[in-house]
Amino acid sequence: MRTDTLASTQSMLPGTPWLLAHRSMLPVNQPRKIALCGVDYVMWKDAQGAVHGLPNACPHMGAMLSEGWCEVQSNGESAVVCPFHALPFEATGCTVLPGSGKRTLPLLKPLDLILQGDFIWSYGGHEPKLPIPTVLNDIAKEYYLVGHTGDRTVESDLLSTLLNMHDYNHQNGTHRDLFRITEVEFHQFIDQGHQSHAFYDLPTAPYTLTEKLRRPDLFLLPATIKTHMENHFPCMVIFHTEIAWGKVAQCHIFVPEAEQRTRTYILFFGQAKHPAFKLVAPNYLKFAQVVVDQDADILSKIYPKTPQKIKLNNEVGMDWVRRNFENFPNVVEPNLSK
Numbered sequence: 001m002r003t004d005t006l007a008s009t010q011s012m013l014p015g016t017p018w019l020l021a022h023r024s025m026l027p028v029n030q031p032r033k034i035a036l037c038g039v040d041y042v043m044w045k046d047a048q049g050a051v052h053g054l055p056n057a058c059p060h061m062g063a064m065l066s067e068g069w070c071e072v073q074s075n076g077e078s079a080v081v082c083p084f085h086a087l088p089f090e091a092t093g094c095t096v097l098p099g100s101g102k103r104t105l106p107l108l109k110p111l112d113l114i115l116q117g118d119f120i121w122s123y124g125g126h127e128p129k130l131p132i133p134t135v136l137n138d139i140a141k142e143y144y145l146v147g148h149t150g151d152r153t154v155e156s157d158l159l160s161t162l163l164n165m166h167d168y169n170h171q172n173g174t175h176r177d178l179f180r181i182t183e184v185e186f187h188q189f190i191d192q193g194h195q196s197h198a199f200y201d202l203p204t205a206p207y208t209l210t211e212k213l214r215r216p217d218l219f220l221l222p223a224t225i226k227t228h229m230e231n232h233f234p235c236m237v238i239f240h241t242e243i244a245w246g247k248v249a250q251c252h253i254f255v256p257e258a259e260q261r262t263r264t265y266i267l268f269f270g271q272a273k274h275p276a277f278k279l280v281a282p283n284y285l286k287f288a289q290v291v292v293d294q295d296a297d298i299l300s301k302i303y304p305k306t307p308q309k310i311k312l313n314n315e316v317g318m319d320w321v322r323r324n325f326e327n328f329p330n331v332v333e334p335n336l337s338k
Contacts (some may be wrong), residue, residue: 012128017116017123017131018235018254019119019255022267023120028045029047033066036256038059039055043111049254050077051113054089055111058087061085065083082250093106102307116136136251140269141270143269144271145269148265148267149286149311150266150288152263152296153257157297159325162321166229167318168317169186175294182203184202184204194324197230202224209312226241227241229317234321236253237252237300238252239252246270246273246274247286249269249271250263250284270284294318
């Protein structure tokens with residue numbers, strides 16, 4: 001492998017488990033394009049709930065299989081059909097050539113998928129260097145899935161995307177019109193290697209009743225946002241919050257599509273303490289979508305390799321990201337707990 005290609009691959013941290021989707025995000029028998037570490041795949045779910053993945057380029061003439069359709073086979077499983085010449089590819093990567101009636105040997109290598117309940121993980125064919133986090137399985141046992149939102153590609157490298165996520169000060173700028181944060185009251189950072197926890201409060205300036213009536217989702221915004229960020233480097237950040245009507249686990253997921261493209265989406269889980277919670281919870285999805293779009297916008301407007309000559313307070317989360325990124329997959333000193 002060329003040195004520049006190796007460096008490019010390393011910037012996407014090969015050996016990391018990446019959460020490609022929750023099973024509910026895949027409609028039955030509808031192919032979907034998934035990019036991971038510089039390779040495009042097609043992924044689909046059959047009527048039995050089984051999830052499959054293959055390289056997205058048809059081995060005949062390179063058409064995108066994700067632009068095709070699914071065909072149910074006699075055994076109940078489904079094959080993805082190329083939109084160019086209607087060649088059906090089974091989950092094994094085999095097809096049947098027209099006129100022959102014979103199955104070929106595998107022509108496409110299936111994407112390694114690891115299913116934990118409804119969570120679809122993959123190492124993208126790389127040797128595992130980190131274990132798959134089990135925290136989502138625990139959340140799924142105690143919370144119900146409200147839904148997903150913010151599923152989009154961000155024109156940003158993985159490191160810049162993670163630094164933005166762990167920048168506790170950017171709410172004052174990037175999200176100023178949404179949150180109206182007045183200050184950051186940082187309390188504690190617990191460094192556990194590739195896991196960490198950050199605890200801080202964000203007092204907000206109030207919205208008027210007129211503003212809230214125009215945008216009912218603003219009624220969900222408390223006077224002080226009490227934040228517990230549970231971090232699993234580099235694939236996931238979970239915001240734990242609690243309101244009078246219930247508890248929320250807002251799971252931000254990151255998937256490196258290419259060196260300068262990162263996919264992000266949010267899985268939103270809730271635990272109702274009051275029947276009204278289930279009525280208002282879907283509004284959180286709209287709120288979170290705005291946050292993702294604002295982050296994507298600012299990430300498209302930075303020079304990521306600019307030397308940092310200014311350091312603000314409460315950048316310990318960014319220091320944690322840089323330390324782990326630069327030394328991946330090893331954990332080195334210093335421990336950043338404070």
